[in-house]
Amino acid sequence: VALRHQITKGLIKRLRKVVGRPWLLTAPADLIPYSRDASGFSAMPEAVALPESAEQVCELLAICSSEGIPVYPRGAGSGTVGGAVAEKGGLIISMVRMNRMENFSHVDLLCRVGPGAVTGAIQKEAERLGLFYPPDPASLAFCTIGGNVATCAGGARAVKYGVTRDYVRALEVALADGCLVRLGSEAAKSVAGLDLARAVVGSEGLLGVITGITLRLLPLPQEVRTLVALFGSAQMALEGVSRLFQAGLVPRCAEFMDRMSLSAILEGLPFKVGHDAESLLIVEVDGSRAAAAEDAALASKVLAEAGALDVRQMSGPRDRQQLWQARRGLSPAIKRLGYSRKVSEDVCIPRSAMVAMLEFLQGISRPEAAILTFGHAGDGNLHVNLLLTQENAGDEALIHDIVEKIMEKSVELGGTISGEHGIGMAKRDYLPLEHSSRVLALERSVKEAFDPKGIMNPAKMFRQ
Amino acid sequence: VALRHQITKGLIKRLRKVVGRPWLLTAPADLIPYSRDASGFSAMPEAVALPESAEQVCELLAICSSEGIPVYPRGAGSGTVGGAVAEKGGLIISMVRMNRMENFSHVDLLCRVGPGAVTGAIQKEAERLGLFYPPDPASLAFCTIGGNVATCAGGARAVKYGVTRDYVRALEVALADGCLVRLGSEAAKSVAGLDLARAVVGSEGLLGVITGITLRLLPLPQEVRTLVALFGSAQMALEGVSRLFQAGLVPRCAEFMDRMSLSAILEGLPFKVGHDAESLLIVEVDGSRAAAAEDAALASKVLAEAGALDVRQMSGPRDRQQLWQARRGLSPAIKRLGYSRKVSEDVCIPRSAMVAMLEFLQGISRPEAAILTFGHAGDGNLHVNLLLTQENAGDEALIHDIVEKIMEKSVELGGTISGEHGIGMAKRDYLPLEHSSRVLALERSVKEAFDPKGIMNPAKMFRQ
Numbered sequence: 001v002a003l004r005h006q007i008t009k010g011l012i013k014r015l016r017k018v019v020g021r022p023w024l025l026t027a028p029a030d031l032i033p034y035s036r037d038a039s040g041f042s043a044m045p046e047a048v049a050l051p052e053s054a055e056q057v058c059e060l061l062a063i064c065s066s067e068g069i070p071v072y073p074r075g076a077g078s079g080t081v082g083g084a085v086a087e088k089g090g091l092i093i094s095m096v097r098m099n100r101m102e103n104f105s106h107v108d109l110l111c112r113v114g115p116g117a118v119t120g121a122i123q124k125e126a127e128r129l130g131l132f133y134p135p136d137p138a139s140l141a142f143c144t145i146g147g148n149v150a151t152c153a154g155g156a157r158a159v160k161y162g163v164t165r166d167y168v169r170a171l172e173v174a175l176a177d178g179c180l181v182r183l184g185s186e187a188a189k190s191v192a193g194l195d196l197a198r199a200v201v202g203s204e205g206l207l208g209v210i211t212g213i214t215l216r217l218l219p220l221p222q223e224v225r226t227l228v229a230l231f232g233s234a235q236m237a238l239e240g241v242s243r244l245f246q247a248g249l250v251p252r253c254a255e256f257m258d259r260m261s262l263s264a265i266l267e268g269l270p271f272k273v274g275h276d277a278e279s280l281l282i283v284e285v286d287g288s289r290a291a292a293a294e295d296a297a298l299a300s301k302v303l304a305e306a307g308a309l310d311v312r313q314m315s316g317p318r319d320r321q322q323l324w325q326a327r328r329g330l331s332p333a334i335k336r337l338g339y340s341r342k343v344s345e346d347v348c349i350p351r352s353a354m355v356a357m358l359e360f361l362q363g364i365s366r367p368e369a370a371i372l373t374f375g376h377a378g379d380g381n382l383h384v385n386l387l388l389t390q391e392n393a394g395d396e397a398l399i400h401d402i403v404e405k406i407m408e409k410s411v412e413l414g415g416t417i418s419g420e421h422g423i424g425m426a427k428r429d430y431l432p433l434e435h436s437s438r439v440l441a442l443e444r445s446v447k448e449a450f451d452p453k454g455i456m457n458p459a460k461m462f463r464q
Numbered sequence: 465v466a467l468r469h470q471i472t473k474g475l476i477k478r479l480r481k482v483v484g485r486p487w488l489l490t491a492p493a494d495l496i497p498y499s500r501d502a503s504g505f506s507a508m509p510e511a512v513a514l515p516e517s518a519e520q521v522c523e524l525l526a527i528c529s530s531e532g533i534p535v536y537p538r539g540a541g542s543g544t545v546g547g548a549v550a551e552k553g554g555l556i557i558s559m560v561r562m563n564r565m566e567n568f569s570h571v572d573l574l575c576r577v578g579p580g581a582v583t584g585a586i587q588k589e590a591e592r593l594g595l596f597y598p599p600d601p602a603s604l605a606f607c608t609i610g611g612n613v614a615t616c617a618g619g620a621r622a623v624k625y626g627v628t629r630d631y632v633r634a635l636e637v638a639l640a641d642g643c644l645v646r647l648g649s650e651a652a653k654s655v656a657g658l659d660l661a662r663a664v665v666g667s668e669g670l671l672g673v674i675t676g677i678t679l680r681l682l683p684l685p686q687e688v689r690t691l692v693a694l695f696g697s698a699q700m701a702l703e704g705v706s707r708l709f710q711a712g713l714v715p716r717c718a719e720f721m722d723r724m725s726l727s728a729i730l731e732g733l734p735f736k737v738g739h740d741a742e743s744l745l746i747v748e749v750d751g752s753r754a755a756a757a758e759d760a761a762l763a764s765k766v767l768a769e770a771g772a773l774d775v776r777q778m779s780g781p782r783d784r785q786q787l788w789q790a791r792r793g794l795s796p797a798i799k800r801l802g803y804s805r806k807v808s809e810d811v812c813i814p815r816s817a818m819v820a821m822l823e824f825l826q827g828i829s830r831p832e833a834a835i836l837t838f839g840h841a842g843d844g845n846l847h848v849n850l851l852l853t854q855e856n857a858g859d860e861a862l863i864h865d866i867v868e869k870i871m872e873k874s875v876e877l878g879g880t881i882s883g884e885h886g887i888g889m890a891k892r893d894y895l896p897l898e899h900s901s902r903v904l905a906l907e908r909s910v911k912e913a914f915d916p917k918g919i920m921n922p923a924k925m926f927r928q
Contacts, residue, residue, distance in 0.1 A: 159652075290758060434656050
């Protein structure tokens with residue numbers, strides 16, 4: 001089916017009727033904020049609808065489906081791979097008004113949320129009730145849970161607690177043709193039929209629009225202890241992470257920063273960093289008071305034995321908060337290092353391969369195309385940032401070459417080209433490095449099963 | 465595509481050439497053990513192949529695919545829904561020779577296993593190394609991990625640790641046409657492309673033959689504490705489970721038995737049970753020594769406050785082992801209660817709905833069609849056993865009517881028709897109670913994407 005890529009005046013009228021006049025945007029000034037996400041990609045949509053219910057979403061989809069109009073579901077636009085960018089024109093459906101948070105249950109350890117609910121708000125509401133929603137992407141203060149499900153968002157706590165997938169019980173999804181389906185089950189276990197709910201998790205808006213989510217929750221851990229350890233080399237820091245696991249610990253976080261990352265946020269840290277420090281680890285453990293204390297003591301000992309220059313425990317919630325604020329601000333802070341362009345990758349490899357990966361990265365880094373690495377070392381998930389000086393910022397061939405080398409190395413080491421950001425527009429040309437042509441063909445045919453007309457986020461993930 | 469349902473002599477020759485003479489069975493006496501699983505269903509396959517490598521599996525599939533021969537992957541045949549039964553004739557591929565267990569890693573918390581590896585053997589090897597593979601279906605002493613992945617097997621520890629899905633990192637799958645693909649990633653996190661690995665988990669052999677599995681492991685918990693609590697009513701016991709969660713505990717197990725279940729295994733228990741006991745809970749907590757002790761004390765207190773007649777802690781590993789042996793032997797022990805036929809269901813509902821479910825079951829139970837209930841109450845997963853006296857054992861209409869009522873109730877209470885056993889032949893007529901016709905159509909089209917000729921386990925899950 002050929003997509004029309006053009007919304008006529010008559011269509012605008014029909015779409016407006018569905019959501020109401022204030023909730024269909026068509027004026028260029030109104031569309032601009034929807035033309036980009038947190039990647040460098042941008043494209044103007046022809047219209048943006050802000051529905052308030054699953055029924056409205058279905059009506060919008062039914063119209064777009066019958067008319068062959070491309071549709072892009074969008075949360076907060078915090079994605080880093082262009083997943084929400086209206087590359088082929090058409091309609092963006094913003095889910096931000098569908099932000100209910102309800103039915104938090106201590107007995108069932110569940111809550112029901114709308115896709116537009118802000119992840120951080122869900123976490124706060126859970127914590128207020130003594131409950132815990134673990135996934136914590138760095139953008140949690142503004143990203144939405146629908147986007148988290150669509151990208152299977154991770155975060156620092158994934159080491160112990162897993163990713164968004166592990167907290168999705170049931171989904172309500174509006175299919176491309178406007179039919180509303182319920183996938184998964186609110187029961188703790190269900191093996192009825194094929195597991196289409198998990199196929200939708202991480203599907204980046206290719207399979208439908210998520211209109212409702214039942215999340216699994218945990219009881220809030222009684223205590224969290226936060227350690228920071230400075231190392232004389234990045235290799236030693238990563239080796240320290242491996243030693244934690246060898247000692248039988250699974251920390252809730254084990255964050256790594258190399259020297260350049262450290263230098264980007266130095267002033268924001270709640271402690272002094274000496275000149276000999278080439279790398280920082282943030283290690284968090286949690287559990288009951290006794291368990292957290294025990295694990296913190298063991299982690300301190302292991303990190304000291306691994307050769308840390310200094311291991312200290314954050315003394316209170318204020319220091320902790322300041323530390324994490326600095327960590328979550330790292331990605332934007334890199335922009336202040338004076339380079340003209342930043343290209344961010346997020347490879348993920350088995351932990352045992354991290355040192356090999358790091359040495360590879362150090363080997364290809366050069367002054368005019370420097371590599372800054374930080375990330376969720378507890379998962380082997382390294383955020384590799386290629387930083388380009390002004391004279392190289394436009395050299396797409398150079399960039400492509402370096403990025404491809406990094407991804408090839410990740411796959412060679414048993415890893416993946418994306419640990420948590422997704423494919424979108426940014427990595428679709430690299431996906432064949434990881435997935436065989438047969439697997440890609442299978443993925444396309446599953447996409448077709450859900451969206452035979454191909455209107456949902458067209459040409460994302462794999463080119464059409 | 466019409467399936468031929470008949471393996472000619474010429475075909476037998478070709479199949480034999482793939483696996484070698486001793487590993488292709490065609491004599492009726494050799495086929496009988498493969499004609500049934502742990503359900504009541506049976507059908508004779510035309511041949512059974514026992515390949516030793518993924519390459520052999522692919523060659524077998526290529527032949528069957530080109531000739532339209534139905535194929536049934538099979539592990540230990542411990543499934544309870546007829547998933548491994550050769551209902552339409554054709555070839556059973558037994559995976560038991562592909563039972564390697566290797567690459568156990570403390571740093572990566574992974575191991576690689578063949579589909580024929582016995583789940584209990586994987587667990588023992590992991591434990592020997594201080595590692596932990598949590599899923600523990602009652603058949604763990606003989607069931608295979610390939611079958612566990614194909615059915616997304618659960619078990620008693622799912623309460624805290626989740627199900628097989630949560631431990632599958634990467635899969636090697638032979639597709640229906642004989643092409644070998646790798647799905648998922650050995651990295652701790654991967655969001656590259658659509659999540660086809662999780663679509664295969666729980667797909668009951670409909671999408672391909674699993675030939676290799678990378679499992680996620682955990683460090684072995686330092687200590688396990690096991691409590692048993694007797695209650696004067698089943699309702700109070702289930703209420704006790706809810707109270708554990710309200711108190712912020714997530715036990716690793718919370719097993720429930722009603723009076724009839726108790727009576728079936730009474731002699732095997734390592735303690736005396738008074739006449740006033742109508743129900744038994746087994747509650748296990750684990751973690752560090754301190755954490756396990758703390759949680760055991762809290763659980764004891766909560767269960768006592770919930771009105772338990774008696775709460776006691778198992779004193780040592782011997783009592784624990786005896787208790788679990790009795791529990792795992794419960795399903796076969798039911799057969800000794802004197803009824804002529806047992807029909808087993810495994811509904812799963814939100815925990816908060818368990819008492820309502822139980823009262824519903826008590827309401828429909830009658831002497832000639834009694835209902836015995838036990839199960840993983842911590843998950844809301846109740847194994848409901850319909851027990852029929854001789855005069856009713858053949859009354860299919862009566863049985864269908866009762867089973868349908870139970871399943872309808874489960875769905876009405878927000879639950880599922882199967883928590884961990886799957887659909888297979890046993891529940892395919894009931895799946896429409898839970899999945900809408902649109903969802904079923906989607907599932908069929910995903911099946912078609914993987915297996916366009918429909919040779920893989922035909923007519924299971926949904927009739928064709």
